[in-house]
Amino acid sequence: MQHPQEPTIGTFDFVIVGAGSAGCVLANRLSADGRHSVAVLEAGPEDRDLWIHIPLGYAKLFRKGTVNWMYETAPEAELNGRRVYQPRGKVLGGSSSINGLVYIRGQREDFDHWRQLGNPGWSADDVLPYFRRAEANVRGADDQHGGDGPLSVSDPHTHELTEAFIASAVHEGLPRTRDFNGVVQEGVGYFQTTSRRGRRCSAAVAYLHPARRRGNLTVITEALTDRVLIEDGRAAGVVFRRGGVEQLVRARREVILSAGAFGSPAILQRSGLGPGELLASLGIPVVKDLPGVGTDLQDHLQARCVMRCTRPITLNDMTTSLIGRVRLGLEWLLTRSGWLAIAAGHAGAFFRTDPRLATPDVQVHFIPFSTDRMGDRLHPFPGFMAHVCQLRPESRGSVRITSRDPAAPPEIRMNYLSTETDRATLLAGLKKLRAILHAPPLRPYVAAEVEPGPEATDDAALMAHIRARASTVYHPTSTCRMGPDPRAVVDERLRVKAMPGLRVVDCSIMPSLVSGNTNAAAIMIGEKASDMILEDARAA
Structure with missing residues (x-):
């Protein structure tokens, strides 16, 4: 050149x-x-x-x-044309x-x-x-x-809602684990985080x-x-x-x-x-x-469940008033702990959607707060949510520049859910996650299922929810x-x-x-x- x-x-x-x-x-x-x-x-x-x-x-x-x-x-064909x-x-x-x-x-x-x-x-x-x-x-x-x-x-701080989630996953057949990064990944437990004394x-x-x-x-x-x-x-x-x-x-x-x-x-x-x-x-x-x-662009696509909580013990409840928000800030400033020190997944799970698989093919992130969309305001009611993603997608996408100008964003095509395996795996993972969220240990904390919602009673309705609401895990x-x-x-x-x-x-x-x-x-x-x-x- x-x-x-x-x-x-x-x-x-x-x-x-x-x-x-x-x-x-x-x-x-x-x-x-x-x-x-x-x-x-x-x-x-x-x-x-x-x-x-x-x-x-x-x-x-x-x-x-x-x-x-x-x-x-770019618009994703299998996600109702959404960007x-x-x-x-x-x-x-x-x-x-x-x-x-x-x-x-x-x-x-x-x-x-x-x-x-x-x-x-x-x-x-x-x-x-x-x-x-x-x-x-x-x-x-x-x-x-x-x-x-x-x-x-x-290690993160514990929380009673997160403990109930872990107990529900154990009830549904998952082993409890302290270490997702050991020899065996499968199980449910708290995520470790890249933090030091309450700071990133x-x-x-x-x-x-x-x-x-x-x-x-x-x-x-x-x-x-x-x-x-x-x-x-x-x-x-x-x-x-x-x-x-x-x-x-x-x-x-x-x-x-x-x-x-x-x-x-x-x-x-x-x-x-x-x-x-x-x-x-x-x-x-x-x-x-x-x-x-x-x-060969690859990414993790996640589907979500949002639950209304029966008790005001979620982060949502701390953010509804100025006093609550001030308390959050002071707690972190003085102790480097509390809600502001948690990660985007407080606890999680890895499991197999088919017992014939050698290793887990889906991952769950559990979060003791809820929102319509990450980065938006939290819901005005007590809420929590969990997301499930397929770990090894077959779908492949591309990144192509659209201009010689380095400031111009490239065209990104993920082609999410473009294979039957990807669709079936995410659907199976969502069904399993839903069962965990409705299991006996969590039941006292669940006032209602907000998403997918009680009307989603069959596979077609759940797939419609995935197409309408699924998003990236940023990987x-x-x-x-x-x-x-x-x-x-x-x-x-x-x-x-x-x-x-x-x-x-x-x-x-x-x-x-x-x-x-x-x-x-x-x-x-x-x-x-x-x-x-x-x-x-x-x-x-």
């Missing part, structure tokens, strides 16, 4: 695009020994917003454009600064499957040391968990901020990446916009994209690396025709998929195929979606990638 005329602000060994979950890990690990200079470009601002650091503050950030990309999908809102973090820490804090790694079988797809070094036994290295679990270290890593993992422990808090005192690490915020600079057949730097001015930062060794499942493929496409027909249609010179860039992955097949974008060392000096390190490289929340796996990917990058640098 033609040499740009933008001013060069510096040359570094490594240039990382995106200070999200994986990017913050890379920034810390690559700069740790002082041998390499590292620059991090983040499109959003510093993470100074108070709501970022209050765990329940994610509700205040759900539609806050200063720290959130606020994407949405599905897709929040993504645009701030130091990325989505780990605005997410629901739930710490779930996924099943061992997920990573063994990655290895079976032709990705050596990514089996469950291979990645476990990186999960453990990252983790500072409040329970201490053991053979499955770390005790002194950067990422704090804590984002990737920026855990990894980036402790490293910023280093002289060899430069963090540039409000830097919107346009494209990768390619010279003499290799990645040589990054062109970005800051304050309305295009600038260039150069990389001696590597450019590393950590811009997420939507951002990384879009940057590759604007750089001339992607489906040739798409690039040509937008007037972008095709550097390498890589048809897999932006394909997009796999748009720069790792693998040996021709449509894969990166190899097992996360190097972009046919483009030296360029890697992708974020959830977009997942060969398949993990069975659970994705933040823990994103941090693991950053940990493992940092070792591979440093190994390759030493061998060069």
Whole structure:
């Protein structure tokens, strides 16, 4: 590509695009020994917003454009043509600064499957040391968990409504568990969260901020990446916009994209690396025709149940008055506990919709408050809700840029529920969840079922509810998929195929979606990638 005329602000060994979950890990690990200079470009601002650091503050950030990309999908055919809102973090820490804090790694079988797809070094036994290295679990270290890593993992406070939910799930045949991240995932219990003494422990808090005192690490915020600079057949730097001015930062060794499942493929496409027909249609010179860039998009779709509670013991009841809201704030400020310290899933469950399955195929999030839509006001009545999602969807979507302008949002097509397996699994999961919510231990707390509602008495009515109300669990992955097949974008060392000096390190490289929340796996990917990058640098 033609040499740009933008001013060069510096040359570094490594240039990382995106200070999200994986990017913050890379920034810390690559700069740790002082041998390499590292620059991090983040499109959003510093993470100074108070709501970022209050765990329940994610509700205040759900539609806050200063720290959130606020994407949405194209109309989804199987969801009555609805567009599905897709929040993504645009701030130091990325989505780990605005997410629901739930710490779930996924099943061992997920990573063994990655290895079976032709990705050596990514089996469950291979990645476990990186999960453990990252983790500072409040329970201490053991053979499955770390005790002194950067990422704090804590236990939540208990609540009688949540205890009743857990007891109901046990009544319906699920074992109670203390650890969804051990050898066996199946069961019901409290979620552990990425928090530390009542404050969010984002990737920026855990990894980036402790490293910023280093002289060899430069963090540039409000830097919107346009494209990768390619010279003499290799990645040589990054062109970005800051304050309305295009600038260039150069990389001696590597450019590393950590811009997420939507951002990384879009940057590759604007750089001339992607489906040739798409690039040509937008007037972008095709550097390498890589048809897999932006394909194989996967996500978790969730269906919900909303219940009216018989007693004023939910968060809803604390927010109906100014006095209640003040009490909430004071409790958190003085004790770093209470309602503002809970996550977007207080407790959860993993179960199989078919006993013939080897592992759980659905996940439940239980929350002791209720709302019509995440980010909206809570209901004026006592309420709670639970969501169920299919863990391993067959539906596949795409991310395609619509313009050469880096500020233009890409076209996101999820194609939710486009296979019969996906429809049948989510329906079966919803029916099981409904049975749990009406089981004897919870029955004294249930005044009425608000959604799907008592009129939903058959499968057709429940599917109609799913199509009308189902939404994302915010886990997009796999748009720069790792693998040996021709449509894969990166190899097992996360190097972009046919483009030296360029890697992708974020959830977009997942060969398949993990069975659970994705933040823990994103941090693991950053940990493992940092070792591979440093190994390759030493061998060069």
